[in-house]
Amino acid sequence: MADASLPDGSTLAALDLGSNSFHLVLARKIKGELSLLKRLGEKVQLAAGLDDQGYLSEEAQQRGLECLERMAPFVRGLDDTQVRAVGTNALRAAHNAQEFIQRAQELLNIPIEVIAGREEARLIYAGVIHTSPKVGGRRLVVDIGGGSTEFIAGEDNEPHLLESLHMGCVSYTQRFFSDGKLTEKNYQQARLAALSELLHIQKPFLGHGWQQAQGSSGTLKTLSLVAGKGEFVPLTPKNLHELEKELLKNKSADNWTAYGMKADRARVIAAGLAITSAFFESLQIQEMHYVEGALREGVLYELAGTGTDLDIRERTIKSLQDRFQADPVQSDLVNQAALYALQQVASAWGLTHPRWQSKLGWAAQLHEIGLSVAHTQYHKHGAYLLHYADLAGFTRQQQCVLAVLVRSHRRKFPASEFKSFSPEYQLKLQRLARILRLAVLLHHSRPDAALTNFQLEVNNSSSKETLTLQFPEGWLEQQPLLLTDLEQEAKWQAAVGFELIYS
Structure with missing residues (x-):
């Protein structure tokens, strides 16, 4: 369901900067639902531009920028409630x-957000459930990207297991087939490396189980098409083995273009x-x-739902409060003030903008x-948890x-902690x-x-960014502990060039 705050007729766009391909999906809100308008996709192979030290080459960057230049006209004029762009494994790694x-x-x-592997998996699952027929019971979803492969086990709309493994069609091509030659030896090396990665998730996924397995990537699309000699068929251990025999016999997949595989x-x-x-x-x-559905569709449908009671971020915040036993009463009082x-x-x-309030x-x-x-x-421990957890x-x-x-x-006010952000963004966060x-x-x-008997005024004309805090007359004098805290706070803010005045 599209966000009710967006007027009927609104255009939405999701841009997926993947490790192998860049994709753009456009949709229009019509009577509360989303109607897909256009899909664009180009092979960029950003991950192929990562060198041994983990730096993205200028050539790869240019491929990506040229692709985005062609996609830019479709998002021009859309504000940040209508468009979202996300980067995946290659941008996580570079x-x-x-x-x-x-x-x-x-x-x-528009801003580009780099998402974590498990967040990518969650959005892939959202894309699949919104664009495929309803499946009763549990399902497994797999998406092979250029630099990583995502595995999701869930039931109905809820993903229960989310994993992202460091194996993708581009990164494994560089690792095992970099010379362009295909042999029984390097193929088996690639397969064994994947089996080794899968050991990390094998037990929990098998324990979860599923009634249907679904694949959402270009790789699985191609394999399904080739296995059916030009028509989509379910993948099975038998037809995968037949594809392996054919591939190793021919030492190349070039002839598979006859069945609909793209040459690139x-x-x-x-x-x-x-x-x-x-x-x-x-x-x-x-x-x-x-x-058909994948990451970009998940981004699109979540963009449409942001701001509703279904906002996944609100559920994440509540889950963190419960998990780390944060005092809900105190948190609510601080939030109100x-x-x-x-x-x-x-x-x-x-x-x-509402984003700052959020x-x-x-x-x-x-x-x-x-x-x-x-x-x-504890403020440092909390920051560590938020920085490194999968949210x-x-x-x-x-x-x-x-x-x-x-x-x-x-x-102490840690001004240096804000330096990783742009100057304008840095100031607003401070x-x-x-x-x-x-x-x-x-x-x-x-x-x-909640204590809300105060008034604030700001003076930006001073380099100190003066903030004046005022209470009802005579009230602060009756609060000796608060008065002491404010005296110390004023010193801490002054130490980094800010001014706090209170009365």
């Missing part, structure tokens, strides 16, 4: 990924077949059906999760934002941190109700 992302963002004029996939299909054969054996799959403060300064500080609210709700590790330095619905950058806000909610710090400080004594 040490210089930010260099490419910056160039791509300037070209597209011939170079990577041997690696894709080795991976497929391995996971069929490891997970004891007897039959797998190809389905933080959002009350934000309302007063949002316009002056450029924080009016970031501040999430950080307020999670600011104490580090207490589950230890009381000492469904959140991109890597969003996790970094939550981590830095939680890290900076108490004690402003959010100042708001969160005050909200936490006001509830240091853990009261029964």
Whole structure:
């Protein structure tokens, strides 16, 4: 169901910057549902441009940028409630990924988010369930990408197991077939390497079980088509073995283009077949059906649902609070005060967009999760958990934002922690941190109700970014502990060039 806040007729776009191919899907909201308008896809093989040191070559970057230049007209004019672009394994792995992302963002004029492997798996599952017939009982979904392969076991709309393994048709081609030659030896080496990777997930997936297995990638699409000699058929251990025999006999997949395989996939299909054969054996799959939906459709449908009660991020926040036993009452009080403060300064500080309210609210709700590790330095423990955990619905950058806000909610103001963000974004995050710090400080004594008897004013004309906090006349003098906390807070903010005035 499309987001009710988007007017009927709105266009939505999802851009998937994959390790092998870039894909764009466009849809229009019609009577509350999404109608697909256009699909675009180009083989870019970004992962093939990763060198031995993990740097993305200029040649590979240019391939990607040229592709995006052709896709840019389709997203031009859409705002950030209508379009979302995500990067996957190659951009997760590249040490210089930010260099490419910056160039791509300037070209597209939209942000590009690099998502974690399990988040990629979750979105793939969402894409499959929204674009394929309803399946009763449990299902297994597999997607072979250029640099990784995602495995998801779930039931109905809910994924239960999410895994992303470091094996893909491009990365395995580079690793085992880099000279362009196909032999029994290097094919079996690729297959054994995949079997070794699969040992990490074999037991839990077999324990979960499924009634139907579905494959959603270009590799599995091609294998299904070739196995059926030009028509889609379910993949089975028998027809996969026949494909292996034919491939090794011919030492090439070039003749498979007669059955509908695209010529540019011939170079990577041997690696894709080795991976497929391995996971069929490891997970004891007897039959797998190809389905059209994948990551880009998952991104599209989730974009359409963002802002509704089904927002996966809200469920993730609640799950984290439960998992790390954060005090829900205290979190709610801090959240109320933080959002009350934000309302007063949002316009002056450029924080009016709903995204800033979401970031501040999430950080307020999670600011104490580090207490589950230890009381000492718990703000640092909380930041570590948020930085490195797999958080469904959140991109890597969003996790970094939550981590830095939680890290900076108490004690010395860690200005250096914000330096990884762009200067403009850095300042806005520091402003959010100042708001969160005050909200936490006001509830240091853990009261029964939220403290919102204050007014805030800002003065941006000063280099110190003065923030003035005012309470009802005579009230603060009756709060000696709070007064002491504010004195210390003013010193901490002054140490990094900010000014806090209170009365």
